[in-house]
Amino acid sequence: MKTKTLVSLSLLIGIGAALHFIVPGFFLGMKPDMMLLMMFLAITLFPAKKNVFIVALAAGAISAMTTTFPGGQIPNIIDKLATAFLFYLLFISLKKFSTSVVTVSILTAVGTLISGAVFLGSAYYIVSLPGPFVALFGAVVLPAVLLNTVAMVIIYPIVNGIVRKSNIPINA
Numbered sequence: 001m002k003t004k005t006l007v008s009l010s011l012l013i014g015i016g017a018a019l020h021f022i023v024p025g026f027f028l029g030m031k032p033d034m035m036l037l038m039m040f041l042a043i044t045l046f047p048a049k050k051n052v053f054i055v056a057l058a059a060g061a062i063s064a065m066t067t068t069f070p071g072g073q074i075p076n077i078i079d080k081l082a083t084a085f086l087f088y089l090l091f092i093s094l095k096k097f098s099t100s101v102v103t104v105s106i107l108t109a110v111g112t113l114i115s116g117a118v119f120l121g122s123a124y125y126i127v128s129l130p131g132p133f134v135a136l137f138g139a140v141v142l143p144a145v146l147l148n149t150v151a152m153v154i155i156y157p158i159v160n161g162i163v164r165k166s167n168i169p170i171n172a
Helices: 003-022 035-045 049-066 073-093 101-126 133-165
Strands: none
Touching: 003 035, 003 049, 035 049, 035 073, 035 101, 035 133, 049 073, 073 101, 101 133
């Protein structure tokens, strides 16, 4: 792994950590997961299995440390690892279209849905949920899907342009 790639991944995860920390919990301790946005961005810009694993592990650990969900530490780690690799598989399977803003935005929406389902499902079995699954999914996951998708539509073209014009190796 090249140092420039590692630094870029670290910056994206750091930005995700700041976003994850400052977004307040609003429904039974849950909040939209902005760390996902940066994790998905890192995977789309640097699509290699080792990068996906490192980003997922870092995102899971940082999300676990900054979660406001009671007992959400382990579900956060499970969620990020599962979601990152599922997102990566979807991204690779759509390789022909994967650099399109539309494709990346749709994948972000699907990835956020997967993440919400995995998080709530694992939290249900590990620590129990503070409310009904459907209510939590509707009140937190669906708004997070909208928020992350709109943010990706805005951020992806900007960051992709910066990475392409810089000397950062994309497929490292």
